Amino acid sequence: MKKQDNTILPNSPYIFKVNNNYEGMRLDKFLKLKITGIQQSHLERLIGSGSIRVNQKKSKPSNRLNFGEQVSVPPKLKDQKFDQKVKTQFIPLKNDIKLLKSSLIKEENDFIALNKPSGIAVQGGSKLKRHIDGLIEYAFSNIEKHYLVHRLDRDTTGVFLIAKNKNFAKEISEYFKHNTIRKVYIAIVCGIFQNHEGTIDIPIIKERSDKSEKVVVDEINGLKSITNYKVLGSSENYSLVLLFPKTGRTHQIRVHLSHLGNPILGDGKYGGNFKIEKNINKISSLKLHCLQMSFPYKKIKNNIINARLNSDFSDCLKLLKLDKFLHVVNRYIENGF
Template structure:
């Protein structure tokens, strides 16, 4: 898809309740997609961006009713927007496990990135926005890996997004995964408390490893079923670091089946021959209190391809 540069006219935007409480710079990152962050900070610093006709700092938190002036800025735009097929839109709608006025929980399929970028033209959130073009606000509350399936929460109001992300930071949201570990999970290795450090390769690929300089990371594993050369686990997150379950499983010598980044090539080849065409990691359930105080517990059924693979192992 070709990208062209367009210059927009001066914009005067009145802040809605959905955007109230957001930092000015974060608001502009969304409003001016395709514009480098350095350029955005420069137009703020030069006073070209105004709030209620006055100069403002990037960290200013917008209030409902504020008027934001955005100067003409050249932004990268696609020649034609990517529209998901009708069958894909229907499949996405059928994957919604729960929905109310504030949020929805969707059973994300494996292989679908949660958002576009880095060579991915269309992610789940872009497809969802295209499907629900009548909704002015849809934002991811958290993320799961592209190859992971299962429960993903999307906020329909900014107030709900802020509330749920605060709950997540306070570790009041329960997230449980099904993970198939290669080999025999060692007895006694239930709570893995190992700090994780993320680094970026020259290619742009993110790699995570256990490192004393990393961030505190805790996963609680419990055995669901043992097979000859694999162990089905429930993994409960106490923290939510990138690739946390995958790297903690690798750390104890039982990398996840089908994990091409942290797993064993030989083991994955054997699993592929037996019919496993993806990484075996599924966000099974999520439990939290909604902003209105309602306790919500959602469980995503295990995908058929994973169930079939478990049956083959059992036999």
């Protein structure tokens, strides 16, 4: 009997095997992870011509991959060096994909709600390599197209909405524009408040310099900005505060609290401490969390979405002995703010 020859010929295609991490991912997205720098147009030509195949059959860029499938590419393509002038493709970290998947609070036909993690920006930029906008298609393979409809600062956590279709994106954007959406934030702030509750009605405006952008109080040219607040309790020269923004200006809550002389813990941009006085080795991130968001949806007048505090925020509350006031927060969530 003739012996089978298993030798791989020089011109044989290179095979990528689909494991659990890539199951359900689009073929073009999968290949962008495997072949650094390749352009979408180049991929589409190769897939369309049959030079790239799935299980030896022609496929489409939008084809969803199954576990165990084999993606074959021309032998030289895997190690080909593409022109460095080509815009670098977004390459997600596996841990970020996993983190975003675990942050899902709720999914409807028209939107998903996430409990946004700290440290991940909403949208990418020249210096931002981690952002939700780029991660969505990898973390939620069932979403064909997504639309960003609002923003949270990179280090702010909590409820974050993403539209799944253009019609709802337009509808929810109008809600944000006209302040129809009710938002409740919770923050750990530096110092003790003079009043246990009140309204901050201070106009603010963006101020640009050559190197940075900052929002400042400006009584003459500033935009009307209103934030209601309620102090839940104080300890260790820090306070736990609920905040109800009535307008949605950039950095509004952060600037308003700083103006009162009570900046948010971890907010170095607006005067907040990074180090906790009780534990100087503890470096704090921004302690601002969107606790609840409510808005009209279909036949529900107030569709309420809550986001639990992350472990870092909770640990900080315990360290500062502010966790004893959390029962008040839970009571508000149960009975309404």
